Amino acid sequence: MIEIARGSIAANGLRSLKVRDVAEAADCSIGSVYNEFGDFDGLILTVNRETVRALTARLVAVPADDPVRQLHGLAESYLTFATDHANLLRSLFEHRMEGDRPFPEDILLMVMQAFALMHEPLVRLLPDRDPEEVALLARMMFSAVHGIISLGLEERMVAVPPEKLRQQLAQFVDTHLAGLGIPLGKARDGEV
Structure with missing residues (x-):
């Protein structure tokens, strides 16, 4: 099933x-x-759990030796996963529980753990920043990456054309890091 x-x-x-x-x-x-499965939601949630596990496995496999390259690698891996499994990833964010029941905590935790993978490299790049601010920056960065990819793959009006997604995603990461005070030359070279 x-x-x-x-x-x-x-x-x-x-x-x-x-x-x-x-x-x-x-x-x-x-x-x-x-x-x-208890109900139809149970079956959908089982598929969604597997999707999050597969996504997380891809993201965890990104080398962590250099924080800038890791952030680029995470964005690139997310794009590759979303391209290869667009409908499965979409299901994760589109599914609404019947009767407005709350989403199961375990799936929320799994998604947050996947998103948190951007946290560690940002901590390394911004060691003097407030930890709560860095955590918020990591969530915001992942949300932005997700939005750029989702809209691009959907080819909505404001989307980045799919053939330009990789290039624009890399440019976004560089620009975001520059906005955080990490010079672009150093960000590209992996130096901080």
Whole structure:
């Protein structure tokens, strides 16, 4: 059932996923899906957890020897993942729990841990800044990277054209670091 749901979301997006289709493809009853996952949200959340784990594995694999290169690598890895798994990543941010129930804490924590990977290199680059400010800067930077990528892949009106995303994403990271007081020449060379 998980494989079927993941395949459906990956191919056609979250909105196309129907419990009846999953049950049919798995050759089981709709009740079996609910028995296994509690409700349809449970199945979607299981797929979303796997997506966050896969994304985090890609991000954790970025070399951390140089903080500037690490930030560029994180942005690039996020773009590659989003390009390869656009609908799965979109599902993570589009899914709304039935009946306005709160999102499960474990998924929120997993997403925050993935976002926090930008925190450590910023701490190294900004050792004298207030830790709360650096944490906020890391979340803001990840949010901006996510927004640039999401809009670019969606090709919305204000989006960066997909063929320019890599270049513009690298330019954004450099510009953001320069705005934080890290000179661009040093940022590009990995020196601080």
